[in-house]
Amino acid sequence: MTSAHADALLRALDERTATIAIVGQGYVGLPVAVRASEQGFPVVGYDLDAQRIAHLTATISYVEDVPDAHLAAAVARGFRPTDDAADLEGFDVAVITVPTPLRDGAPDLSFIESAARTVAGHLRPGVLVVLESTTYPGTTEELLRPILEATGLRAGTDFFLGYSPERIDPGNTQWTFVTTPKVVSGVGEDSLAAVEAFYGTLVDKVVPVPSTGEAELVKLLENTFRHVNVALVNELAMFARDLGVDIWSAIDAAATKPFGFMRFTPGPGVGGHCLPIDPSYLAWRVERRLGQSFRFVELANDVNNHMPDYVVSRIAALLNEQERAVKGSRVLLLGLSYKRATSDWRGSPSMLVAERLLEQGAHVRVHDPLVADDAELGLAVTRVGCTDNELEAADIVVLLVDHPDLRYDAICTRSRLLLDTKGCLRGKQFRGEVL
Numbered sequence: 001m002t003s004a005h006a007d008a009l010l011r012a013l014d015e016r017t018a019t020i021a022i023v024g025q026g027y028v029g030l031p032v033a034v035r036a037s038e039q040g041f042p043v044v045g046y047d048l049d050a051q052r053i054a055h056l057t058a059t060i061s062y063v064e065d066v067p068d069a070h071l072a073a074a075v076a077r078g079f080r081p082t083d084d085a086a087d088l089e090g091f092d093v094a095v096i097t098v099p100t101p102l103r104d105g106a107p108d109l110s111f112i113e114s115a116a117r118t119v120a121g122h123l124r125p126g127v128l129v130v131l132e133s134t135t136y137p138g139t140t141e142e143l144l145r146p147i148l149e150a151t152g153l154r155a156g157t158d159f160f161l162g163y164s165p166e167r168i169d170p171g172n173t174q175w176t177f178v179t180t181p182k183v184v185s186g187v188g189e190d191s192l193a194a195v196e197a198f199y200g201t202l203v204d205k206v207v208p209v210p211s212t213g214e215a216e217l218v219k220l221l222e223n224t225f226r227h228v229n230v231a232l233v234n235e236l237a238m239f240a241r242d243l244g245v246d247i248w249s250a251i252d253a254a255a256t257k258p259f260g261f262m263r264f265t266p267g268p269g270v271g272g273h274c275l276p277i278d279p280s281y282l283a284w285r286v287e288r289r290l291g292q293s294f295r296f297v298e299l300a301n302d303v304n305n306h307m308p309d310y311v312v313s314r315i316a317a318l319l320n321e322q323e324r325a326v327k328g329s330r331v332l333l334l335g336l337s338y339k340r341a342t343s344d345w346r347g348s349p350s351m352l353v354a355e356r357l358l359e360q361g362a363h364v365r366v367h368d369p370l371v372a373d374d375a376e377l378g379l380a381v382t383r384v385g386c387t388d389n390e391l392e393a394a395d396i397v398v399l400l401v402d403h404p405d406l407r408y409d410a411i412c413t414r415s416r417l418l419l420d421t422k423g424c425l426r427g428k429q430f431r432g433e434v435l
Ligand SMILES: NC(=O)c1ccc[n+]([C@@H]2O[C@H](COP(=O)([O-])OP(=O)(O)OC[C@H]3O[C@@H](n4cnc5c(N)ncnc54)[C@H](O)[C@@H]3O)[C@@H](O)[C@H]2O)c1
Pocket: 023, 024, 025, 026, 027, 028, 029, 046, 047, 048, 049, 052, 097, 098, 099, 100, 111, 114, 115, 116, 118, 132, 133, 134, 135, 166, 167, 168, 169, 170, 273, 274
């Protein structure tokens, strides 16, 4: 049986009268805000970044999974982007979706702390606060809870507190925020009931777990699993080549096994805000709490971090066969983002490949159909279109991201020399190699 506070919140959720505040309007927060608005809730989208808020107010989305038209419809329904924390007053549900980067190899939870203080300033009895940022097990209970309870209100009784990891896969149209099952957890039974009820209004399926620590671990387990398996095929790709065996054919054949195998493919390294960071959160916690090293994570970091250098060594070898040096060569890189179908280039391995090539004196030109032309890359690269002229003029073309709308036929026929690091040109005729 739930308390009177919980009953009131569940009713407000059911009737869509609960005001939802999303703290952090980035790749994670904006889709949640727009979805809550679509489901009929009054929504406030709070962010410190005034420029982001100006874009949202002008209904210009910077997240490809949220088309401008959906954002415009949300704003028309009353979705209120704001950089004024006073607009959080009166919230019924606050969702925290702020960054959790690494600083000098250690988790930087300062964004969660500052967001928590802002939310605490507007905490009332009967409200729900949910953390979605990726973090190590224990954060909700040990960091967030004390900041909120400093108000004198108790989590689980006076207000409700939970953790629900975000699982969005930017650019994935099959598994979206709505169709991907959402893991939920709460501090005490009433909190769990409130978190379940809230997300039950937004997504097709919620998966309750017994504690916030387990929900926090779910996200890190998923990403560490992926990180380790990507590292496995990356290392195998390097060995298989030296053994004269085609790793891609082996992976395709292994993937026909209906059980006990999952397909991962090699590439130029890992980027974005998940794989290069999340496993290190877990490794840091294990080291701090247990004094032990999480060897799988260290090994995976080693292998995956080496891949951009490996790609550059393959570029150098291919140029060498043409009696050319990297220095002075014109290199066209295709793809800047950290993965296909996204404009997000944070931590992208393409940036590292470009940096290494520049260090070695190459003239680096880059094409990416999704990364904004005015993105401040901080590198002396020239942004170009994927034109016939650009393809033909390059001493080598390097495919780094398999964006869906690249001109693959022209890339194969026009490039004088090509390195395909994603294996997406296999089976096609071209002069060059697959990673
Ligand atoms: N991007 C992804 O694909 C993805 C997927 C799953 C989980 N995550 C996790 O979700 C969290 C958010 O990631 P993101 O990609 O949305 O980050 P992001 O950088 O795109 O957005 C975060 C936003 O929070 C704002 N912010 C920072 N501190 C704030 C504060 N105190 N108050 C209000 N706003 C504040 C920033 O200005 C920024 O706009 C991270 O923990 C990340 O690891 C990301």
